[in-house]
Amino acid sequence: MTLFGYRVPMMASLLVWCVIWELVGQSGAMFLIPPLSDVLVAAVALVQTGTWQAAAVTTLNSFLIGMFFAILVGIILGVLMGRFQAVDNLLGIWVNIFVSAPLSALVPVLMILFGMGETTVVVTVFLFAVWIIVLDTRAGIQGVPNSLIEMGRSYGASPLALYGKIILLAALPEILAGIRLGVVRGVKGVVIGQLLVSILGYGELFELYSRNFDMENFWALTIILFAAAMGLSALIENIEKRVDYYAGVR
Amino acid sequence: MRNITAHAASAAAHPAGADVAVEVRGVCKMYSEVEALRSIDLDFPAGKLTTLLGPSGCGKTTLLKIIAGLIPATSGEIRVNGKTVTGPGPERAFVFQDFALMPWATVMRNVAFGLELKGMGKDERQSIAARYINEVGLAGFENKYPHELSGGMRQRVGLARAFAVNADVLLLDEPFSAVDEQNRRKFQEDLLRLVALEKKTFIFVTHSIEEAVYCSDRIVILSRRPGRIAQIIEPEIDRSASPDAIRRDQGYLDTVEEIWQGLKRYVD
Numbered sequence: 001m002t003l004f005g006y007r008v009p010m011m012a013s014l015l016v017w018c019v020i021w022e023l024v025g026q027s028g029a030m031f032l033i034p035p036l037s038d039v040l041v042a043a044v045a046l047v048q049t050g051t052w053q054a055a056a057v058t059t060l061n062s063f064l065i066g067m068f069f070a071i072l073v074g075i076i077l078g079v080l081m082g083r084f085q086a087v088d089n090l091l092g093i094w095v096n097i098f099v100s101a102p103l104s105a106l107v108p109v110l111m112i113l114f115g116m117g118e119t120t121v122v123v124t125v126f127l128f129a130v131w132i133i134v135l136d137t138r139a140g141i142q143g144v145p146n147s148l149i150e151m152g153r154s155y156g157a158s159p160l161a162l163y164g165k166i167i168l169l170a171a172l173p174e175i176l177a178g179i180r181l182g183v184v185r186g187v188k189g190v191v192i193g194q195l196l197v198s199i200l201g202y203g204e205l206f207e208l209y210s211r212n213f214d215m216e217n218f219w220a221l222t223i224i225l226f227a228a229a230m231g232l233s234a235l236i237e238n239i240e241k242r243v244d245y246y247a248g249v250r
Numbered sequence: 251m252r253n254i255t256a257h258a259a260s261a262a263a264h265p266a267g268a269d270v271a272v273e274v275r276g277v278c279k280m281y282s283e284v285e286a287l288r289s290i291d292l293d294f295p296a297g298k299l300t301t302l303l304g305p306s307g308c309g310k311t312t313l314l315k316i317i318a319g320l321i322p323a324t325s326g327e328i329r330v331n332g333k334t335v336t337g338p339g340p341e342r343a344f345v346f347q348d349f350a351l352m353p354w355a356t357v358m359r360n361v362a363f364g365l366e367l368k369g370m371g372k373d374e375r376q377s378i379a380a381r382y383i384n385e386v387g388l389a390g391f392e393n394k395y396p397h398e399l400s401g402g403m404r405q406r407v408g409l410a411r412a413f414a415v416n417a418d419v420l421l422l423d424e425p426f427s428a429v430d431e432q433n434r435r436k437f438q439e440d441l442l443r444l445v446a447l448e449k450k451t452f453i454f455v456t457h458s459i460e461e462a463v464y465c466s467d468r469i470v471i472l473s474r475r476p477g478r479i480a481q482i483i484e485p486e487i488d489r490s491a492s493p494d495a496i497r498r499d500q501g502y503l504d505t506v507e508e509i510w511q512g513l514k515r516y517v518d
Contacts, residue, residue, distance in 0.1 A: 150320050151350035154338045155364040155415065165367075169354055243354070 034215050043220035051205070052221075058201035062118050063190045066125025070182055074130045075175060078137020079163070082171070088138070099131035103189075107196045121193035121200060128189030129182035136178025140171030172243050180236040187229040271296035271419055271451035272317060277326035279312055285476035286312050290326070292470060292479065296418075299445050299452040301466040303459065303509070305516040309477030310455045311347075311423055317453065318344050318421050330419060340368070343412035345422040349404045351396040357383060358392040360407050364415035375414075382410040385447075387440065402433030406440075413444070419451045426461065438465055439493045446489075459513070463487070463505045464496065471509065474516045481512055 002008065018036055025035030046052050081088040081095070107124055114120040144167055152166045168175070194203025202225065209218040272294040279287040286309040294300045302310040315321045317328055319338040327334050330341055338344075343364065351360050358376060359366070361383055365375035383392055386406040396404050405425055412420050426434040442465060445452055456462050462469050463485050473480040485505045487496055496502055 145348065145350070147346045147348050147350040148352065150315075151344070151346060152367070154318055154320060154342070154344040155367050155411075156338060156340060157367050161367055166352065169352070172354075 031213070032215055034219070038216050039219040039223065042216035043224060046217055046220050047224070055201045055205050058118070059190055059194065062121040062193070062201065063125055063186060066122040066189065067129055067183065067186050069122075070126045070129035070133060070186065071179055073126075074133025074178065074182065075137050075168075077130075078134045078175070078178070079141055079168070079171075081134065082138040082141025083167075091134075095131050095134050098127070099135055103127050104192050104196070107193060110193075111197060116197050116199065118200065120197055121190060121203075124193030125186045125189040128192075129186035132185060133175075133178040133182040136174050136181065137171065140174025140178075141167060143174065144170040173240065176236060176240045176243065180233055180240065183232050183236060184229060187225070187232070191225065269296035270294065271331060272453065273329040274313070274317065275327050275329065277313070277316060277323045277328070279309065279316065279321075280324045287316075287323075288476040288478050290477070290479060294419075294451060294453055295468065296451050297449050298467040299454055299465055300468045300470060301454045301456060301462040302470050302472060303456060303462045303513075304472035304477065304480075305474050305513060306457060307475050308472040308516075309475065310457075310472055313472075313477065314421050314423050314453060314455045317419075318342055320344070340415065341417050342419045342421060343415050343417035345405070345408050345412050345420065345425045347424040347427055349396070349401075349408045349428070351404055351407055353396050356393050356395060357388060357399070357407050360396070361410045361414055364411055368415070379410070379414050382413045383407075385413065385444065386410045400433065402429045402437055405429055405437065409441075409444075413448065417450070419453065422452065422454045424455050424457065426456070426458075434461075435493075441465060442489060442493075459506050459509050463502055463509065469509070471512060481509075483509065 021033070021036045024030065025033050025038070077091065077095075081091055103124075106127065107120070110120045110123050110127075114123055148166055148170055149162065152162045157166065191202055191206070194200045195206055197203060202221065205221055206218070208214075209221065270293045274290050274292040274294075277287060277290040278285070290313060302313060304310050312321065316323045317330075319328075319335055319342070322336075329335070330339070335342075352363065355363070358379055362375040362379035365378060370378075380392065383389060386409050388403060388406050388410065391399065391403065396407065399407070405428070408425070412422075426437055429437060438461060445465075454462075454465065464487075466485060469483045469485065470479060471481040471483070472478065483505065485502070487499060487502055487505075489496070491499065
């Protein structure tokens with residue numbers, strides 16, 4: 001973007017909003033919004049506390065386990081749906097319902113099924129993330145050129161080699177896009193899960209700070225979470241760019 | 251030029267004496283209600299380049315893929331070197347119209363891929379691949395990726411991959427149709443050199459009459475759907491002449507004209 005002939009750096013818009021936040025905070029108009037500088041000071045102090053570190057470890061743990069199963073199941077289901085019409089007919093409607101359904105509403109039911117512990121959070125992460133991975137993998141598999149599959153068959157590829165050396169690699173750009181979107185949804189899932197269970201990790205801290213109107217720490221927690229989610233997404237986007245060179249060829 | 255008309259087709263379809271690499275016996279193909287091929291009987295002489303030529307939708311690519319074992323025939327059978335085949339096999343290698351290269355793999359890995367699937371060790375398959383990369387004129391491009399190559403060069407990779415597995419029969423499905431005109435001419439000349447060098451059986455599908463006459467020992471013309479053998483022609487062109495001389499040869503031009511007269515009625 002250029003403004004008055006000058007090239008504006010990419011993060012400049014963020015700076016504008018930071019300044020506005022600081023000004024609103026300093027004016028003291030809303031007690032819900034403390035000055036950004038206070039929030040940042042709180043963030044630095046927060047990450048050094050044992051409470052935050054324990055919460056972060058719990059949260060990360062639930063998130064990673066949930067994402068692991070979401071990616072595994074998502075890719076397997078996506079491949080099956082992309083390759084076999086019968087599976088696609090059988091599961092397609094459910095995947096499409098769940099990908100757009102307000103899954104937060106299901107969390108209380110999950111609590112009945114899986115208890116008030118980490119398992120519920122893991123299942124929430126899984127349910128938030130898995131459907132978009134299924135859909136993107138399916139799209140990727142369906143986009144694999146038929147001639148590549150025929151090539152594998154005519155040169156004697158075993159079914160395992162056909163999938164491992166050709167089909168999955170050819171669908172990799174879409175699979176990665178699905179995982180990136182799944183990660184973003186998984187972060188939502190972990191926070192919503194923990195908030196509703198409300199005695200675990202980040203959710204517990206959110207509850208604690210918002211109930212006590214400890215807005216500096218509340219916002220510090222939020223900023224750290226947003227930064228982590230954006231960082232993860234950017235990391236996968238970076239991997240996506242590396243495989244982009246062959247997506248363009250198809 | 252030797253023109254074998256449809257009346258004598260059954261005699262010509264089974265050339266006496268010559269070694270036969272691929273036999274097609276009573277092959278029919280139905281796509282649900284549509285009849286793509288009707289009782290095709292055809293022999294492909296070993297060590298020769300035979301072209302399947304015909305109007306679009308005549309089933310020439312279908313026939314080639316049935317020979318490759320990629321799609322099943324509704325009835326009839328295919329014999330390669332005397333043995334009936336039902337699926338793909340190592341004695342046949344396929345060259346694809348859209349190249350079918352793996353975009354994430356280098357030229358070297360693409361060419362060696364058939365050998366990789368056979369479980370050959372890395373050093374061995376790379377040395378074989380290097381030889382064929384050199385033979386198709388891509389030396390120096392071993393570590394390039396397909397998107398860094400022109401269409402003509404990509405198809406050279408596809409050809410090298412087919413040569414590398416050392417199959418007896420090479421099946422080429424409109425290999426030059428996605429290559430621009432100038433590259434195509436050069437490629438056709440190179441192909442003829444490789445046909446003479448490799449002593450393999452080539453089955454070639456094209457819709458270009460000039461290409462068919464220029465490259466083939468034998469041209470099988472298929473009629474419009476349902477595909478049947480309409481005519482078999484042996485151009486009998488002296489290939490020791492230079493490529494440019496062949497393209498101005500009266501026999502070459504007459505053959506092109508004759509095929510065009512035969513095919514004209516199929517064009518809308």
